[in-house]
Amino acid sequence: MIAKLLGQTIFFFKEAPRNLPSIFKQLSDIGIGTLPIAALMAFFVGMVLALQTGTQLALYGTQEVIGAIVGLSMVKELGPVMTALLVAGRVGSSMAAEIGAMKVYEEIDALKTLEIDPVRYLAMPRMLACLLAVPALVIFSIIIGVLGGGLISSVTPAINVPLSVYFENLVRAIGYEEIFKGLLKAVVFGGIVAHVGCYVGFKTSGGARGIGQATTRAVVLAFILIMVADYFLTRLTL
């Protein structure tokens, strides 16, 4: 059932051109809506990362490599995972609630009688928007996180790595391959969030209570799947 929905959603990608308005609407909901909070989170994550690791490295006098460590962690792991979890909590839940409400209040049935495929009309734009928006958000988060790390590394007396050294190490450590791996994760996680949100939404039953349960179920399921997928993607791309 869950695979069938995924298959149908991907099948309807070919109809994307005539659903552009709703894809753009979803893109702005997901992308622009999540941007400020993603930035805030990434900034603090970057700062904490530099503070924790930097002070430890300083004990052995190897703090110069801090740029590489923050950069690699952000690109390969923290950027994709944190952003995906954020999107799952913010967007996946609201997808499940919105589609779930449409299911409960017979709007999905009404769509069917209007000969409009609910998968094309509801799931496909959300999926496409997530596949595009999550990687974009991840890139953005990585940049902000790296900047936060650099700031802390240079202003904290215990670490005291100038920005030039920080970025020199960072650039040396990160190649196209690392970026590709990070973005691959971002795309997969984005797909998971959209798919889980839509699937749980379409499966909703049982009135207002059911909608509430669908919301939590979508978030929990997406969190679990993201962590599992993260493990396997990391293994596969080692």
Place this chain on the structure above:
Amino acid sequence: MATEKENGRKKENSVMDKVLHGFPGSFFDPEDQGAECSADYSEPHGVDIRIVGLNKSFGENHVLKDINLEIKAGETFSIIGPSGTGKSVLLKHIVKLEAPDSGRIYIDEHDIFAEMKRGTSRDYRYSMVFQTSALFNSLSVGENVGLWLREKRVCPEVRIRRIIRDKLRLVGLQGKEDLMTSELSGGMKKRVAIARSLAMNPDLILYDEPTAELDPVTSDELARVIMDLKKEVSLTSIIVSHDLNFAFHLSDRLAMIHDGRIIETGTPEQIRASDNPHIKKFLYTTTKGISGV
């Protein structure tokens, strides 16, 4: 102040409207009289419906019990009966939202469930007015009414706007295009749902409790809309209603459903004259007062 705000909102809406649905017409001929709809959107032709031995259970609950019913092309047919007897479930079978446990439904002699399995497409348009209206919450009134036309690219945008305006006028909601559905009363929602169904120019239209939330005057107006429609075009209408005056007035024939079974079918006169005790009781209570009081 309030009107200024409203105007501001309207303007904003219409700009968004244009971005979302494209700019209607040309600069030189804004009403673009030449804009024609595709042949798909032609005159409806009523379909005939034959229901044979239909059974449906939800778990232990046997809702529809061996339903047999014939509805002729162009007929206005009402289904009456007490609450919870399966009227809505029966309608949902006719529009293929529910699949039966056994039995068949033929529309123009095509077995609809067999066709659904084979994936062959229909060559008639059907539309249902849901008991709960089921308007799309995220769309405005006008977008609800025009959704099918826009999704199917049946007509050019100018023409669609005109159709939306006409259908809304038909149900007494002229000029309400820009309201959001959350701003409507229950009766207004029902009327928007009716306009949305009519916008398809359906061959078959199903009304589930069209008058349940309407005041007597509006419900009379709706009866007139349905009557006019019947005179103008040959569509098949099925009406589920508790409002017996409404049903008797409009229908060519009626069926009374009781506890999941059809217990009587006939013209309004035949139903009125029936001596089935369930019908007598139902007619008595709903038209004359409270029985036993």
